[in-house]
Amino acid sequence: MKTAIKTLLSLLLSWQLMAQDHVFVETESFDDKGGWVIDQQSFVVIGSSYLMAHGMGRPVKDASTTVKFPKKGKYQVWVRTKDWAPFPKGPGKFQVVLDGKPVNTVFGESGSDAWKWYPGGEIDVKTDQVKLALHDLTGFNGRCDAILFTNAPKFTPPDKTEDLSAFRNKVLNLAGKTTEAGHFDLVVVGGGIAGTCAAISASRMGLKVALIQDRPVLGGNNSSEIRVHLMGDVDKNHYPKLGRIVREMDNGDPGNGNPDAKEYGDARKTSIVKAEKNITLYLNTHVYKAEKKGNAVVAVVGRDIATNQEVRFTGTYFSDCTGDGTLGHLVGADYRFGRESKAETGESLAAEKADDFTLGTSNLWASLERDTVSSFPETPWAIQFSDEYHIDDHKADWQWETGFGNLNTITDAEKIRDHNLRAIYGNWSYLKNNKKAKYAKRELAWVAYIGGKRESRRLMGDHILTQMDIQDGKQHPDGTVTATWTIDLHFPDPKNSKYFEGQEFFAGTKHIKVAPYTIPYRCLYSKNITNLFMAGRNISTTHVAFGSTRVMRTCGMMGEVVGFAAYMAKKYNTSPRGVYQDHLPEFMAIIKDEPAPAKP
Known part of the structure; x- marks a missing residue:
């Protein structure tokens, strides 16, 4: 352990001494992205966003920026990239261009699908500023994370994520530059349908809300970036108040994969949120760090996916609406991943043995x-x-x-x-x-x-919804959201498996019909993190029950419930669990749109 610490300190010291010899450029921070797009989906793996030439087979317009050099002279060029489809060599070829002249190396065809630094040769910098461009050669998803210019002798930039993050932070002087967003009653992480509805619901109950989304648009799977239509019914509710905000978000049914982006109503969703005086919206902000005090969340830190500027949010309550259970994972919330066994859950549709199988x-x-x-x-x-x-x-x-x-x-x-x-x-x-x-x-x-x-982590609450809850139509005292979707568990299409066993990309399913049933409020808060709500596909269910709860209109209604619960928690200065234990009649009166019951 001591040896590892000494090695890290030595690396940090050497990087500090050599910082003046490096010019580090994050491609996502380019002034002009051209036809390249920002991809942040693998931030948790590679530690940053990157630019990708997504041209569907047609080369995209150059991305470009101006780079300032501290001094003139000769620099070694390093490019962090990968060959995303090395069979044996992939199509993501691109060039790095300096003042209109490409360096000698063509990148993206190395035959390796690992993110690495590749040498680009030596350049002679004769002016203080150089125009840097990425020139796509194919339109087939070439990608570049960063470019390093160095005149440090015999220097190779680090590839390990932890070492690279430390190096990046040091060279870009990012340490200590976090902006404070302020304190919020409710911090909602994730701006899909669930998170957006949670933010609006809480805002309309008078709470000060931060809504943090890691993409430039709201809506998650229902946005123009992904284009999945909304499923689940809002007109079969036991409590018709739920679903009103979902209806506002609903842009009709354009189907899945409609080629017209406008059909998914990105601008409309954003305008609804921005009209809420109690919501502060942070787009393009990926939450990657969280702070705890005891078993409560104190703050989260988000990084702008383009500029890398960091913002810190403190809050009284937090809601994980990321789908992946990102915030819950950061703070140590109990969660499950994959399928439980029949022996564990007693469900007839469960797997014979527990495994990591998830919907794709x-x-x-x-x-x-x-x-x-x-x-x-x-x-x-x-x-x-x-x-x-x-x-x-x-x-x-x-x-x-x-x-x-x-x-x-x-x-x-x-x-x-x-x-x-x-x-x-x-x-x-x-x-x-x-x-x-x-x-x-x-x-x-x-x-x-x-x-x-579709599926990843499921954060565990005080109740875990099961197949029996759904099919037996159990009436729970805290039953809130009415769910209507079938138990819809996907599996590889048999014909696809015949030709691409282990590499399937086409699914089948069996829809098991259910009568409208209610999801207990206890599925919408963490069992071990005292101020953490959740809404969306990461709530407290078994894998089998998740097959029914995961569709977006249902998830949106979960968000509405979380907004009401956060209001109740703040009103009585209690926890999400305290709302259930001590104030359930009043809380359910809000859900039912009835006057609050008289206090005994």
Whole structure:
């Protein structure tokens, strides 16, 4: 242990001494992103966001910025990148261009899918400022995390995430530059439908709310970035008050993967939130750190996915609406991941043995008919299709799904998304080049590069919803949200498994119908973190019950309930559990839209 500490201190000291010899450029901070997009989905793995050339097979416009050098002279160039589809070499080729001249190395075709620093040769800097650009060569998702210019002799930048984070913070002088956002009654982490509804609900009850979202738009899976339609009914409620905010968020039913981004109502969702005087909205802010005092959350720290500026939020109550249970995980909330066994839960639909199997992640896509014939290149690096097996369709639906237990939906998020892209591009290449009568004038209009996740961590509350709760229609005293979706547990499509065993990307399901049932409030707060609520697909359920609770209108109503509960908790200066134990009649009166009962 002492040796490791001495090594780290030695590295920090050497980096401090050499800081003046380094010029470190985070690509996500480029002044002009051009046609490149910011991807933050693997922040927990690589420690930052990165730029990606998502052109669907057409090279994108250069990303560019101006770099200031402390002194003129010769610098070694290092580029942090990967070959995302090394079969044997992938298509993500790009160049680094300095003052209009590309360096000698072409990046993104190394044959390795690990994030690493690659040498780009030596440059001679003759002016104080240099225009730096990323030039995409293919349109097939080349990616770049950072670029380092160094005149430190024989220096190789670190690759390990912890070492790289320390190096990045030192060279960019990020330490001690966290901005204080202030104190909030409720800090909502995650701006999907659940988190947005939680923030609005609490705001309308008079609470001061921070809503933190790690993308530029609200709505999560229902945003234009992912394009999943809202499911679950709000007109079969036992308590009709619930669902009113969900209806405000609802932009109709454009279906899954509609090529028209406007159909998902991003601007409308944002305008509704910004109209709330009690909500402070933070977009593009990824919460990656949290502080505790005892068993309570004290603060969270978010980093801007483009500028890397950090903001600290303190709060009385917090709600994890991230889907992945990110905040709960950071503060040590009890959680489950994967499937329980029949012996553990008593559920007939549970697995024989507990495992890490989860529902997968979808990347939807769509094509459009054009007036002229278009081409699409052969894709030897993608999944290969044939006359015997291909998917003959002009757009995707929910079935385009990867994960299924062999990949972790959190730590393998990039790998899952990339596997989906290989399936999409490979199938489209087959259709364009082998079914020209049908597809000659069709072209890809949109492909999601942000993965639409279904399942990951489930944070445990005072009640764990089970299959029996759902199918027996149990009436709990704190039953709140009315859920209507089937028990909908996905699995690899058998035909897809036949041709791509262990590498499936297409799903099947069996819908097990249920009567409308209520989800107990006790599923919406943590059993061991005293001031933590949750709403969305990360609530306290078994894997089987999750198959029914996970759809977005239902998740949105959970958010509404959390807003009411946070109001009650603040009113009586109590915990989320205290609302249930000591103030349940009054709380349920709010849910039922009735006058509060008289105090005994």
